[in-house]
Amino acid sequence: MRSFTAVQRFDHTVSYLCLSHRFSAATAKxxxxxxxxxxxxxxxxxxxxxxxxxxxxxxxxxxxGIVAFAIELPIYWVLKRSFRRARPSQLPAFITPSDLYSMPSGHTAAAFLMASLISTFYPPLATVAFIWAGLIGLSRVLLGVHFVSDILVGAVLGLLCTALAQNITDDLYWMAAST
Structure with missing residues (x-):
């Protein structure tokens, strides 16, 4: 329980630093x-x-990608409903989120899922894809709707769902190619 309290403290500190400076409105744009x-x-x-x-x-x-999102979306909703973690409060929020809960970040999960797909199928684009995914996660913190740990859990969710989907579709692809 202490480690969870430490994570919450860290999350709140980072959110405060990201959202309580004079440039936060410009950054939010x-x-x-x-x-x-x-x-x-x-x-x-x-x-x-x-x-x-x-x-x-x-x-x-x-x-x-279709298989990965079909795996990711139900897991995302179950985790949201299970954690029921409130979004950052008492700090500025620059957008209105689509739901009440913050853990995990769906935007980040989807972005890392897509970055992982792109990096697997088109390796020269991997760096750009993962930088873009990381920026999406960071943007969610800078907009005041997620904590850093929400972003990390979302990223892991996206990566794991992509790996599982790749295992499924790789087998199907090679079976179809061999016939």
């Missing part, structure tokens, strides 16, 4: 744009573009 890039439509666009531009290999990315 940039953070809002970055956060919005993780709302979801971009992911479908990336999958469809990969399919269109790269044929069967791109379709494999698209299918893996």
């Amino acid at each position: 940039v953070a809002r744009v970055i956060s919005h890039s993780g709302d979801g439509p971009l992911y479908a666009g990336i999958g469809l573009a990969a399919w269109w531009l790269d044929g069967a290999f791109g379709l494999w990315l698209l299918c893996t």
